Amino acid sequence: MSQLLKKDIKIEHNFKVCILGVGFVGLTLAIALAKRNIPVIGLDINLELIQSLNKGETHVIEPNIEEFLQETLQSGKLSFRHSSEDLSMLKSCNTFILTVGTPLSGSEISLGSITNALDQIIEYISEDDLVILRSTTSVGTANEVVRPILNKKSKSISLAMCPERTIEGNAMQEIFHLPQIIGADDEISLTKATSLFELLGTEIVKLSSLKSAELAKLVNNTYRDLMFGFANEIAAFCQKIKIPASEVIHAANYNYPRSNISLPGPSGGPCLEKDPWILVQSGKQYDVELSITKSARQVNENSVLNLLDPYFVSELSEKVLLLGLSFKGTPEILDARGSFAKNVIDFIRYRNPLAEITGYEPAGIFKYDFIDIVQSRSIQEAISGADKILILTNSLKFVDLEELINKLADRNCLVIDYWQVAKPALLSKEMRYLSWS
Ligand SMILES: NC(=O)c1ccc[n+]([C@@H]2O[C@H](COP(=O)([O-])OP(=O)(O)OC[C@H]3O[C@@H](n4cnc5c(N)ncnc54)[C@H](O)[C@@H]3O)[C@@H](O)[C@H]2O)c1
Numbered sequence: 226m227s228q229l230l231k232k233d234i235k236i237e238h239n240f241k242v243c244i245l246g247v248g249f250v251g252l253t254l255a256i257a258l259a260k261r262n263i264p265v266i267g268l269d270i271n272l273e274l275i276q277s278l279n280k281g282e283t284h285v286i287e288p289n290i291e292e293f294l295q296e297t298l299q300s301g302k303l304s305f306r307h308s309s310e311d312l313s314m315l316k317s318c319n320t321f322i323l324t325v326g327t328p329l330s331g332s333e334i335s336l337g338s339i340t341n342a343l344d345q346i347i348e349y350i351s352e353d354d355l356v357i358l359r360s361t362t363s364v365g366t367a368n369e370v371v372r373p374i375l376n377k378k379s380k381s382i383s384l385a386m387c388p389e390r391t392i393e394g395n396a397m398q399e400i401f402h403l404p405q406i407i408g409a410d411d412e413i414s415l416t417k418a419t420s421l422f423e424l425l426g427t428e429i430v431k432l433s434s435l436k437s438a439e440l441a442k443l444v445n446n447t448y449r450d451l452m453f454g455f456a457n458e459i460a461a462f463c464q465k466i467k468i469p470a471s472e473v474i475h476a477a478n479y480n481y482p483r484s485n486i487s488l489p490g491p492s493g494g495p496c497l498e499k500d501p502w503i504l505v506q507s508g509k510q511y512d513v514e515l516s517i518t519k520s521a522r523q524v525n526e527n528s529v530l531n532l533l534d535p536y537f538v539s540e541l542s543e544k545v546l547l548l549g550l551s552f553k554g555t556p557e558i559l560d561a562r563g564s565f566a567k568n569v570i571d572f573i574r575y576r577n578p579l580a581e582i583t584g585y586e587p588a589g590i591f592k593y594d595f596i597d598i599v600q601s602r603s604i605q606e607a608i609s610g611a612d613k614i615l616i617l618t619n620s621l622k623f624v625d626l627e628e629l630i631n632k633l634a635d636r637n638c639l640v641i642d643y644w645q646v647a648k649p650a651l652l653s654k655e656m657r658y659l660s661w662s
Contacts, residue, residue: 245321248269251322252283252294259302269307275305325342327503364439365439372384393556454520456487494553536639543612550564550600551586567594605629631656636653
């Protein structure tokens with residue numbers, strides 16, 4: 226990348242990109258950049274994943290993703306490599322983007338994949354190259370973990386934090402439209418990273434430091450979690466005093482410009498279940514207690530299970546059906562990371578080991594998750610003979626459920642509906658209906 230430094234830093238657009246970790250975030254970015262004619266090599270430690278991506282197949286459910294993948298593979302702009310292959314071609318790359326996973330270990334972030342990925346490619350990074358951190362990290366990771374590894378090679382490697390904020394299920398659309406946050410501690414890094422993301426056509430939000438960008442990402446997801454936490458707390462209170470939370474929340478919001486309270490419901494997913502904890506941990510590192518963040522997450526983790534509490538008190542031979550196994554129903558995804566269904570399964574197993582648990586996910590069958598429960602292939606098969614039905618997501622495919630439940634479920638079936646998907650008035654009189662809101 227040639228540069229004119231001093232006041233106006235100009236970067237010529239000859240980006241050659243290596244993306245480390247081509248899971249959801251890495252893959253969508255790799256395709257988006259390749260669609261803008263930027264050569265991209267996607268690198269991953271998962272051999273099966275690399276083999277299927279090279280065949281133009283992906284397990285990620287996103288509108289148009291497979292078509293875009295095949296198009297960019299055929300154009301020659303995108304290719305994938307497994308980490309055990311000869312990686313010498315990475316020497317021709319001038320931009321390295323880290324999109325590896327950063328899961329929690331207990332309630333603390335695990336940065337092992339970031340350091341491993343960097344160790345693996347450091348020999349191919351040259352002096353004036355750009356390294357972009359795109360994984361979600363605790364505040365200070367770029368300076369304290371990534372920078373020292375890069376400095377061993379050269380202090381003039383540029384470093385920027387450009388967090389991913391797209392929503393699963395609509396990422397291939399959002400990636401070309403959402404403003405891209407870019408943080409860096411120096412002007413050259415900021416300018417280089419800006420030049421790259423400008424090629425996606427997005428508005429750029431430039432931040433004055435790596436830390437600001439790390440924190441902005443955490444703030445986005447934690448804010449959502451706080452909103453759900455508040456709604457869930459109100460719902461738990463309403464449950465106790467036997468009034469409908471939906472009525473209260475609707476009244477509070479209706480034509481009132483200063484309220485936009487969300488409906489209560491299970492709040493999870495790979496980001497919401499961990500990012501608030503990463504924010505809490507980040508605060509602790511700087512002696513700041515983030516008590517609202519922590520409480521909201523705890524409310525979200527506990528209160529929704531509390532709804533089930535009175536209905537799983539004795540050991541019974543019963544068929545319990547979970548409708549919706551992904552971590553959300555809309556937009557449609559086949560992703561079990563952070564799925565509330567997993568907590569529900571653990572809870573039911575603990576309370577009633579005799580229960581036969583069946584699941585149905587309208588987006589498809591999980592190959593690796595939920596293999597310890599029966600996964601039904603059709604909604605009819607799933608509902609047949611169910612004693613308890615727990616509606617865990619708001620999938621748009623859950624239509625006219627009442628008719629199917631009346632016809633196929635046990636006549637005394639209990640329906641626990643977290644999203645008000647079913648209409649209780651349409652259920653047979655013998656059935657019991659319970660809604661979270
Ligand atoms: N999923 C989302 O909606 C989302 C949104 C915004 C940000 N994020 C953040 O982005 C990051 C990635 O998330 P994801 O959902 O894509 O995770 P993912 O688990 O789908 O993908 C991570 C990939 O990294 C690979 N990997 C791990 N170690 C590696 C190494 N040393 N070298 C090369 N590849 C390696 C894994 O095999 C995996 O394919 C996380 O920090 C996450 O918090 C996720």
